[in-house]
Amino acid sequence: MMTRNLAIDELVPTREELQLGDVLHALSDPVRLQIVRTLADADAEVACGQFPLAVTKATVSHHFKVLREAGVLFSRYEGTRRFHSLRRADLDARFPDLLDTVLRASRS
Amino acid sequence: MMTRNLAIDELVPTREELQLGDVLHALSDPVRLQIVRTLADADAEVACGQFPLAVTKATVSHHFKVLREAGVLFSRYEGTRRFHSLRRADLDARFPDLLDTVLRASRS
DNA sequence: TCGTTCGTTCGACAGTCATCGAACGTTCGC
DNA sequence: GCGAACGTTCGATGACTGTCGAACGAACGA
Numbered sequence: 091m092m093t094r095n096l097a098i099d100e101l102v103p104t105r106e107e108l109q110l111g112d113v114l115h116a117l118s119d120p121v122r123l124q125i126v127r128t129l130a131d132a133d134a135e136v137a138c139g140q141f142p143l144a145v146t147k148a149t150v151s152h153h154f155k156v157l158r159e160a161g162v163l164f165s166r167y168e169g170t171r172r173f174h175s176l177r178r179a180d181l182d183a184r185f186p187d188l189l190d191t192v193l194r195a196s197r198s
Numbered sequence: 199m200m201t202r203n204l205a206i207d208e209l210v211p212t213r214e215e216l217q218l219g220d221v222l223h224a225l226s227d228p229v230r231l232q233i234v235r236t237l238a239d240a241d242a243e244v245a246c247g248q249f250p251l252a253v254t255k256a257t258v259s260h261h262f263k264v265l266r267e268a269g270v271l272f273s274r275y276e277g278t279r280r281f282h283s284l285r286r287a288d289l290d291a292r293f294p295d296l297l298d299t300v301l302r303a304s305r306s
Numbered sequence: 307t308c309g310t311t312c313g314t315t316c317g318a319c320a321g322t323c324a325t326c327g328a329a330c331g332t333t334c335g336c
Numbered sequence: 337g338c339g340a341a342c343g344t345t346c347g348a349t350g351a352c353t354g355t356c357g358a359a360c361g362a363a364c365g366a
Contacts, residue, residue, distance in 0.1 A: 110231070110300070110303050110304055111226050111227065111228055111231065112226075114222050114223075114225050114226035114300070115222075115223065115226035117222050118219050118220075118222035118223035118226055119219065119323090119324080120219055121324085123218070123219065137342085138342075138343065139341090139342070139343090145324085145325070145326090146325070146326055146327080147342080147343065147344090148325080148326065148327075148328090148343090148344080148345085148346095149324065149325055149326070150343085151343060151344055151345085152323090152324075152325080152344095153324085154343095155344090156323095167332095167343095169332085169333055169334065169342090170332060170333045170334065170341065170342045170343075171333090171341090171342065171343085172342080172343065172344095184303075184306070185299075185303035185306070186299075186302070186303070187295065187299045187302075188299050188300065188303050191293075191294075191295045191296050191299045192218070192222070192296065194294070194295075195218050195292075195293035195294070195296050196218055198292070198293070227353090227354080229354085245312085245313095246312075246313065247311090247312070247313090253354085253355070253356090254355070254356055254357080255312080255313065255314090256313090256314080256315085256316095256355080256356065256357075256358090257354065257355055257356070258313085259313060259314055259315085260314095260353090260354075260355085261354085262313095263314090264353095275313095275362095277312090277362090277363055277364065278311060278312045278313075278362065278363045278364065279311090279312065279313080279363095280312080280313065280314095
């Protein structure tokens with residue numbers, strides 16, 4: 091009945107609050123980089139289950155939280171699923187070219 | 199008398215061995231990012247002592263080791279001092295624009 | 307030769323991290 | 337209303353991290 095009150099302790103940074111160190115750290119893990127790559131390829135919202143990852147759902151959930159708290163992506167509920175999308179505009183505004191450069195590098 | 203046999207356990211990656219995750223992780227620490235920034239500004243070799251860092255020399259040494267092992271910089275002995283330089287060519291070859299993009303982002 | 311300078315290494319410590327299984331809460335379809 | 341599907345949260349665990357002071361080693365200068 092109540093709206094979901096999960097993630098109440100989660101601190102999602104605004105565009106201005108984005109920290110380079112946090113973003114780089116978020117992107118430095120292979121699983122998370124894979125998530126971001128998949129998301130960039132899709133160029134749209136993707137549900138957790140759609141990610142071909144070699145770790146438990148608990149671990150996946152953890153990585154999404156790290157990415158959210160670093161400001162790399164945004165997550166939204168839709169029924170029982172959760173859809174994710176890159177915060178491209180914010181990232182590009184704050185750190186121009188960073189995301190694209192990292193993505194390009196991650197595919198070489 | 200013998201040549202220095204320090205750093206014998208240090209694994210410095212070749213250009214081909216550079217790993218994006220390692221580089222991003224190396225750059226995600228504020229102290230290390232500061233080091234890299236200083237080095238990029240100098241555009242030349244810089245000795246450890248030249249870095250205005252708010253940590254102990256032991257910690258500084260540790261950070262340089264991390265940066266070396268990630269392949270971000272190269273260190274060379276000259277007498278009692280140790281000079282450091284960015285591995286720009288290698289980084290640019292393997293991850294085009296990455297270093298410059300991160301440096302630019304770190305100054306905004 | 308002796309003391310200083312510069313940097314590395316060691317041992318320790320507190321904190322964070324990636325990972326997992328298990329339990330839980332929501333939502334949806336039957 | 338029941339059970340399945342989907343994710344989150346919890347607690348635990350082992351690994352890694354950033355930091356420090358202290359001891360060490362090599363090279364330089366007086």
